Amino acid sequence: MCGIVGYIGPRDATPIILNGLKRLEYRGYDSAGIAVLENSHIEVRRDAGKLNRLVSMVEGAPLSGNLGIGHTRWATHGEPNAKNAHPHIGSTGEVVVVHNGIVENFLELRDELIAEGTTLHSETDSEIIVHLIEKFLSTESDLLSASRKAFSLLKGHHGIVVISSKEPDKIIASRIGNAGGVVFGYGENEMFVASDLPAILEHTRRVSFLETHQIAVVTRDGVEAQTFEGEPVELETENISWDPVAAEKGEYRHFMQKEIHEQVRSITDTISGRVDFEKGKIILPQLNLTKEFANQIDRIILIACGTAYYAAMVGKVLIENIARIPVEVDVASEFRYRDPIINDRTVVIAISQSGETADTLAAMAEGKKRGATLWSIVNAIGSQAMRIADGYISMQTGPEIGVASTKAYSAPLVDQYMLAILLADLREVITEQERRALVEDLRHLPELVGQVLSRENQYMQVAHALKDSLNCIYLGRGINMPTAFEGALKLKEISYIHAEGYPGGEMKHGPIALFDKDLPVVVIATQDQWYDKMISQIEQTKARGAPVIAMATDGDKLIPPLADHVIWIPEVSWMLSPVLTVIPLQILAYHIAAIRGLDVDQPRNLAKSVTVE
């Protein structure tokens, strides 16, 4: 979703901001803009479309100055065109604003401004922020006070960055709620502001984060933050150790392909340091989980959106089977509107790659309000979902750039498996022998993931067979039912082929009416307790003339004569099978989209981090 970058210091701000925006491209956007202070005057360039259009515009009409802000916009109010793109400039031309989030009381504030004689130039909710600041500048002493007064009128969740030609020595930044983060990067006599770490990591590793309802003044020398009530806030700085090179495409055509292939490493890193193979034990220190608390838990609620939601569905099977704790799984956007039953023995676990998904954060807040303990399983270090939780498991996958989530799906499967074992151990519901066997299965997992990845060419052949399909059905049962949902989501979001996942047993209750020679059906039929049932789904699918693409375990003899195409995977324990079964489906979706010549990493209408409701 929208990205923000700001710079103040001795260097030329323009390339720093444009490069920072480039690093945020993965978040998804449909217009971009930059404002730079040039000789006491703010110059703005902005346009619809991809960043290279803005870059060409800046090449044609260069900008030069040491203070600036930039933005990539994902349209909410008003079309993605040049006039709706940020930065928004006020009537006097002295103040410019970039904004992430939605002004929920936009109509009301807009009508008031219009009644007072303000002329608006865009259809956006964001533009009103700059006019409000200008209005309060006539009564307040400085940009900070005017901004604070303006921001306190806004309903909803926001990340806002402001500069003014009248106060050229500062950037004002604020965070209200969960519309993405605000991070500060500390340099030598220079400072960086951004919505996300990747935008500034090439310049500095020393960073701090703004919390909600805080506002800060950023100068070349540092940041001074305070609450909206004017109480000074001490921001804690931390050093980020990730390698920005990890976010480069390297030998791969797309980030998605690279990230699919990174799963050997990400699963290895997920396990590393958390598993004591000798003792057969799991160690998850950031959860702050004691034996006493583990024994008090009477229910777990997993909340997440999209791909993370399907990962949570697998987690339910794992935690219920291994730890014998009842688990509910909720789509985060529904959770807080259903008046959930929660007490102080409930643990709400949020799963999120970005850790900034607005619906997930709102669901976490609801859980907290009702007395639950909050845990999160998060990829983005320092994100809100990590910081507001009572305990967390960090995904250890490194930055995920492709909008379609891949390695951040498989990692939380393993995280939840380990969590289930730890809970079972602390609650003494499994024997030592059972625990050791479960832990031991983790040992070979990275190697098995590697084996699946080495079969990419095989899976590519299936991609060629499916590339012109208009629709596709995915069927799975038990622990691989969510794999069918996730496989279908991957296909639809990057290839724009209509795809639906169904629980295998539901097929005969409706979807079978669709089955004919033009509807390929992908059936996950690996060796597990649901295998016989899945063979029967294959038979029923075949009988309706639909092409069958079956996923089978190496050595299976029944499936090849029944299926049009077989996707082979190595033998694996049933509980860890979703870590393997999803990979061929990711590869399939990737190659279908790539063959169709689509923008795999930035599919239309999608954003990497969905920071609006």
Ligand code: M6R
């Ligand atoms: O950052 P999160 O994991 O909270 O994001 C949740 C979903 O928006 C995300 O998984 C989305 O469904 C992806 N496009 C899936 O590929």
